[in-house]
Amino acid sequence: MSAPSQKPGPFPDDFLFGVATAAYQIEGAVDIDGRKPSIWDTYSHEPGRVLNGDTGNIACNHYHLWESDLDLIKSMHVGAYRFSLSWSRLIPDGTGVVNQKGLDFYDRLIDGCLERNLKPFVTLYHWDLPQTLQDNGGWAQRSTAEAFAAYAALVVNEFGDRIDCISTFNEPWCSAILGNLMGVHAPGNQDLALALKCVHHQHLAHGLATKTIKSIRPELPVGIVLNLQSVYAAEQGEEHDAAVDRHRDFHNHLFTDPLFEGRYPQSVMNVLGQNLPDTWEKDLQTIQQPLDYWGLNYYQPTRVLHDKDSTANFPQTKDAPKAHDATLTDLGWEVAPATMVDLLSEMYQRYDLPPCFITENGACYNDSPVNGEVKDDRRIEYLDAHLKSVSQAISLDIPVQGYFAWSLMDNFEWSEGYDSRFGLVFVDYKTQTRTVKKSGHWYAQLAEIYLS
Ligand code: GCO
Numbered sequence: 001m002s003a004p005s006q007k008p009g010p011f012p013d014d015f016l017f018g019v020a021t022a023a024y025q026i027e028g029a030v031d032i033d034g035r036k037p038s039i040w041d042t043y044s045h046e047p048g049r050v051l052n053g054d055t056g057n058i059a060c061n062h063y064h065l066w067e068s069d070l071d072l073i074k075s076m077h078v079g080a081y082r083f084s085l086s087w088s089r090l091i092p093d094g095t096g097v098v099n100q101k102g103l104d105f106y107d108r109l110i111d112g113c114l115e116r117n118l119k120p121f122v123t124l125y126h127w128d129l130p131q132t133l134q135d136n137g138g139w140a141q142r143s144t145a146e147a148f149a150a151y152a153a154l155v156v157n158e159f160g161d162r163i164d165c166i167s168t169f170n171e172p173w174c175s176a177i178l179g180n181l182m183g184v185h186a187p188g189n190q191d192l193a194l195a196l197k198c199v200h201h202q203h204l205a206h207g208l209a210t211k212t213i214k215s216i217r218p219e220l221p222v223g224i225v226l227n228l229q230s231v232y233a234a235e236q237g238e239e240h241d242a243a244v245d246r247h248r249d250f251h252n253h254l255f256t257d258p259l260f261e262g263r264y265p266q267s268v269m270n271v272l273g274q275n276l277p278d279t280w281e282k283d284l285q286t287i288q289q290p291l292d293y294w295g296l297n298y299y300q301p302t303r304v305l306h307d308k309d310s311t312a313n314f315p316q317t318k319d320a321p322k323a324h325d326a327t328l329t330d331l332g333w334e335v336a337p338a339t340m341v342d343l344l345s346e347m348y349q350r351y352d353l354p355p356c357f358i359t360e361n362g363a364c365y366n367d368s369p370v371n372g373e374v375k376d377d378r379r380i381e382y383l384d385a386h387l388k389s390v391s392q393a394i395s396l397d398i399p400v401q402g403y404f405a406w407s408l409m410d411n412f413e414w415s416e417g418y419d420s421r422f423g424l425v426f427v428d429y430k431t432q433t434r435t436v437k438k439s440g441h442w443y444a445q446l447a448e449i450y451l452s
Contacts, residue, residue: 007446008387012394016119016402017447018080019073019424020360022126022170024056025411027086029063033101036092038128039138039179040414043186054417060409061432063105070112072425072434073408077448080119082359082404083109084126084170087151094130095147103158110162119164121359121404123225124152124209126170127185134187139176139198142277145205152209153216160217167295167359168206171227173255176202184415192313196275203258203287210289224259225295225359228252230343234303234320243306246315251302260351262288271314293401295359296347298386300329301339331364331420335382337389344393344400355399361386362406364413364420367437374426374437383439387446405443409434 024040031037044055062069073081087094089102113120125148133144148168156166169175178185181195189195210222231247233240246267253265262284264273277283303320312318322328327335340361347353363382367374383405394400410423418429424440427433436444 007449008384009391009450011391011450012401014401015450016080016357017078017443017450018082018119018121018402018404019076019078019408019443020082020121020404020406021062021408021411022084022123023086023089024059024126024128025407025413026060026062026409027089028057028059028061030057032063033089033105034092034099035086035089035102037131038086038088039131039134039186040128042131042134043188046188049188050415051417051419054412056412058429059412060427060429065432066105066109067112069408069434070109070116070118072436073118074116075436076424076440076444077451078118078443079447079451080121080164080402080404081113081408082121082123084123084128085155086128087125088128088130090154091151092130092132094133094144095150098154106159110159114162120159120162121165121167121357122155122159122163123167123170124148124155125168125175125205127175127179129175129186138187139180139201139205140194142201142204142279145201145208148205149208149212153212156213156216156220160213160220163220165221165223165293166213167223167225168209169202170225170295170359171297172199172202172206172224173227173251177251192272193275196272197277199254200276200280200283203255204283206259207283207286207289210291211286214289221292222289223291223293223295223354223357225297226255227297227299227360228256228343228347229302230298230339230346231302231304232339234305234323237306239306240304243304243315243317247302247304247317250315256347256351258284258287259291260288260353268314291354293354293357295357296340296344297360297406298340298343298358299361299363300333301336303334329363329378329382330366331416333364335363335385337385340386340389341393341396341398344398345396348398355401357402357404358386358390358400359404360406361403362422364422366419366421369426369428369435372435374435376437376439379424379437379439380442383443 176198183190249265409425410421410427413420
């Protein structure tokens with residue numbers, strides 16, 4: 001396999017290329033300079049939770065290597081860097097005392113971006129809730145949403161003049177559903193009623209924080225990043241088509257309907273509505289805030305079947321086995337770029353939406369260095385094909401304003417630990433050496449062409 005010779009595109013002149021990371025996945029330094037544990041520290045230290053018992057204790061040691069990491073990003077010719085802030089580094093207990101050394105770290109990082117002409121795209125919450133807040137009930141409690149708004153105020157007061165965009169949440173589906181219903185992410189709960197309370201309070205937190213940010217700095221673009229599913233029936237038949245509708249309602253519209261239209265999907269309310277907090281209805285107005293953009297994180301389609309087990313919970317669907325001819329990444333995720341265009345079209349048909357960014361897209365391929373080179377041609381093919389789909393979406397008048405590759409460098413892949421590598425840059429965790437992969441060089445060339 002060789003690298004595609006044609007560059008994907010065309011893209012508009014002001015189209016932004018970037019790379020993305022998240023705090024717990026790269027920073028390390030978990031107990032340094034006043035940071036206190038988040039739920040991911042706790043969870044990853046529980047036996048059996050994360051593959052190989054890996055934790056984010058050291059990760060990519062970005063807390064200490066941030067300067068050379070920014071140089072690396074700069075060398076890739078991208079215009080923007082999307083990263084998240086660690087709430088428990090800034091406010092170690094989630095509320096109350098602010099940690100000056102945490103502020104200093106992000107001050108240096110943001111100034112470092114600006115010195116290198118990188119637009120900082122900041123995410124407030126990429127799943128690392130301060131453990132103290134979890135001890136008080138976490139997202140199941142309304143007080144956590146209020147604490148989040150205060151955290152947002154701190155961030156905007158400190159950094160709002162120097163950042164380009166601020167996203168409230170990254171993938172609220174993951175923290176509510178993977179973390180509190182499926183139990184495969186922190187905090188590791190398996191409780192449907194609890195998960196629905198978390199969904200609602202995260203929405204409320206987003207709404208309260210957006211209002212707060214706008215009241216402090218009206219000109220700062222605010223958005224939210226979602227991992228919506230492009231859902232297909234794996235077999236023909238009415239029961240499977242109905243399953244697709246239910247699946248979309250539970251996994252997508254439970255998030256997008258309240259955020260974009262101030263309502264909950266009726267099918268979910270009919271079956272599960274009693275699990276929402278009593279205040280749900282009067283919170284809807286706060287939840288639906290005008291946004292300047294939204295972000296889509298997209299990796300693979302979802303193919304489902306009706307679950308014949310009548311005791312299965314709503315939406316009563318199950319994942320279909322992968323088709324025998326499906327192309328899969330090293331994590332077994334299906335490569336199907338056109339499904340991203342389907343999803344974008346579906347969203348812009350259903351809602352009156354602001355412009356979007358593809359805030360994450362990338363693939364797990366675990367190629368290692370051979371004679372100092374990482375020849376990850378499969379990643380190049382993946383990125384190239386998805387960028388072509390982005391360009392196609394733009395040609396359909398879908399306002400995609402930029403694309404962030406996931407990820408800048410290999411990092412702590414949550415429950416999969418360090419074995420699963422998504423980086424454009426290879427990280428040797430023993431030495432913390434970074435080696436730009438073939439895909440990183442390819443992406444840098446591409447970004448350079450479009451650099452305005
Ligand atoms: C996500 C995440 C990343 C993951 C990536 C690959 O938002 O899902 O932002 O943290 O590492 O998606 O699984």
